[in-house]
Amino acid sequence: MYLWEREMRPFRDELQNIQGVGRLALALKVMDWTLETMGxxxxxxxxxxLDECLRQGHxxxxxGREKITFPEDMLDRYEEVDEIAEEYGTSQMLSALLACGDAPEGLSGEVLYxxxxxxYEAILGREDIEVYSLEAELANARCGEVIAFQKGCVLAALGNP
Structure with a gap:
């Protein structure tokens, strides 16, 4: 997370400048890509x-909603699914999805961050990095790929492709 924090922190406040529906669109685009990239x-x-939650999000x-509206049965199953989400990255993806629904006023820039x-953590956990450090993340091509993708998505959402 060292590299991600360093590279993405400058965008933190700007995420609020994306229109509400645009924030959800950005979140879904990144989550779809992340899930695909995880393997x-x-x-x-x-x-x-995860697939069901993403379908609901789309x-x-x-x-035209600004957050994911999970049906009650999906929320009821969340804890049960999270308990068996032992593969690296799956618990983080569940958390990302839940954050997109647990937003009373719509998905804020802070929640999107x-x-x-x-x-990023979901993919980082699937990489073969023995000790997490800025140097280790810099040396890992996948970490750079994730950050480049996320930056591109954020810039496009802000109108700066």
Whole structure:
């Protein structure tokens, strides 16, 4: 997280300048990409739940909502799924999705910043890094790829492609 914090902190306050629906669109784009980049998730129940949550998010986005509106049964299953989310990165993805729904006034810039951090952590956890440090993250190509993707998404959402 050292590298991500260093590279993404300058965008923290600017995320609030993205319109509400745009923040959800950005969060979904990054979460979709992150899940794809993570590779296969072996626990079928976890993968299916993540897919279901993302489908709900895209449905909410199409409806013009500024957050994910999880049906009660999905929220009820969250704890159960999180308990079996033992593969690296899966718990972080669950947290990112929950953050997108636990936003009474819509997804704020601050919550979006947390979602982006969870997505970076999800991939970081799947990389073969023995000791986390700025140097180790700098040496890992995937870490740079994640940050470059997220920066590009943020800049595009801010109107600066």
């Amino acid at each position: 296969p998730i072996e626990t079928a129940e976890v993968r299916e739940y 449905e909410d986005l199409r409806a 947390g979602v982006l951090a969870f997505c």
